[in-house]
Amino acid sequence: MRDPLALLPGYALRRAANATAAQLAARLGTIGLKQSGVSVLLLVEANPAVTASALGRQLDIQRANMVPLLKRLEDAGLIARKPIDGKSQGLMLTPPGREMIARARAIIDLFEAELLARVPAQHRDHLLPALDALWR
Amino acid sequence: MRDPLALLPGYALRRAANATAAQLAARLGTIGLKQSGVSVLLLVEANPAVTASALGRQLDIQRANMVPLLKRLEDAGLIARKPIDGKSQGLMLTPPGREMIARARAIIDLFEAELLARVPAQHRDHLLPALDALWR
DNA sequence: TAGCGATTGTTGTTGATCATAGCAATCTCA
DNA sequence: TGAGATTGCTATGATCAACAACAATCGCTA
Numbered sequence: 001m002r003d004p005l006a007l008l009p010g011y012a013l014r015r016a017a018n019a020t021a022a023q024l025a026a027r028l029g030t031i032g033l034k035q036s037g038v039s040v041l042l043l044v045e046a047n048p049a050v051t052a053s054a055l056g057r058q059l060d061i062q063r064a065n066m067v068p069l070l071k072r073l074e075d076a077g078l079i080a081r082k083p084i085d086g087k088s089q090g091l092m093l094t095p096p097g098r099e100m101i102a103r104a105r106a107i108i109d110l111f112e113a114e115l116l117a118r119v120p121a122q123h124r125d126h127l128l129p130a131l132d133a134l135w136r
Numbered sequence: 137m138r139d140p141l142a143l144l145p146g147y148a149l150r151r152a153a154n155a156t157a158a159q160l161a162a163r164l165g166t167i168g169l170k171q172s173g174v175s176v177l178l179l180v181e182a183n184p185a186v187t188a189s190a191l192g193r194q195l196d197i198q199r200a201n202m203v204p205l206l207k208r209l210e211d212a213g214l215i216a217r218k219p220i221d222g223k224s225q226g227l228m229l230t231p232p233g234r235e236m237i238a239r240a241r242a243i244i245d246l247f248e249a250e251l252l253a254r255v256p257a258q259h260r261d262h263l264l265p266a267l268d269a270l271w272r
Numbered sequence: 273t274a275g276c277g278a279t280t281g282t283t284g285t286t287g288a289t290c291a292t293a294g295c296a297a298t299c300t301c302a
Numbered sequence: 303t304g305a306g307a308t309t310g311c312t313a314t315g316a317t318c319a320a321c322a323a324c325a326a327t328c329g330c331t332a
Contacts, residue, residue, distance in 0.1 A: 017153030126262035
């Protein structure tokens with residue numbers, strides 16, 4: 001079947017993102033996490049006592065949509081909230097959260113390595129800079 | 137804010153795809169189309185009398201989800217169905233469909249050109265081959 | 273220091289997207 | 303001719319993100 005979409009970088013970007021996201025989601029599912037949850041955990045680890053609002057801004061997730069996301073992580077005992085002042089609350093990793101993040105990192109590191117391995121060597125080093133230019 | 141996600145190609149892929157998809161969606165919205173609809177129109181144009189099932193396979197869209205997609209294009213008068221045999225029906229572009237696809241192509245061509253222009257020259261030619269390797 | 277605008281966390285709702293299961297009609301091929 | 307595969311479709315549920323609204327609180331400034 002003739003496919004005029006094959007030549008469009010924008011289309012390839014869509015398909016590549018979908019395909020890889022599905023694979024990563026499947027692997028993270030084995031430890032009960034999703035990409036959004038892992039993103040939050042990684043950012044909380046790197047920035048102790050961040051607020052939900054700041055996380056949302058960094059991840060481009062609406063404040064309102066952070067609520068169920070954080071609630072699930074909190075219910076799972078992975079993060080804890082600590083009041084900063086009367087209206088803000090800082091997020092911290094719990095000890096189980098630290099264990100979980102170690103497992104998640106192992107999955108992600110393997111995944112990213114395999115992802116890069118699929119790219120022919122002569123294109124490999126250009127991927128990240130090119131993608132960054134598209135959204136930063 | 138420290139961002140450990142910045143080094144991950146998989147994350148950059150996600151963000152780049154989201155950002156560019158949102159921009160393209162906004163532009164296609166001005167002529168009343170979505171990416172999925174344009175994909176269908178382009179494939180129907182390149183493959184007259186394709187079936188809905190074949191389109192779904194090519195685009196990785198479930199048969200069931202093709203129904204509302206095609207219905208909207210048909211209600212808008214952009215495509216028409218012609219029975220092939222008792223159970224299959226071939227899809228064709230109508231004259232208004234051909235006009236619409238010309239406008240869509242103008243938008244897409246401009247969009248793809250701008251997208252590539254954002255990528256630094258030394259990385260530009262590596263983008264499509266690298267992305268193709270990730271999902272084909 | 274009193275007040276006003278901005279910020280935070282939250283609720284509730286909506287729309288879009290996608291997966292799944294099932295079904296009747298039809299085709300294909302042995 | 304009969305069995306299995308295919309096609310188009312209905313119906314349903316899950317998930318996700320956008321949006322509007324709200325009370326409480328913060329921070330700056332007049």
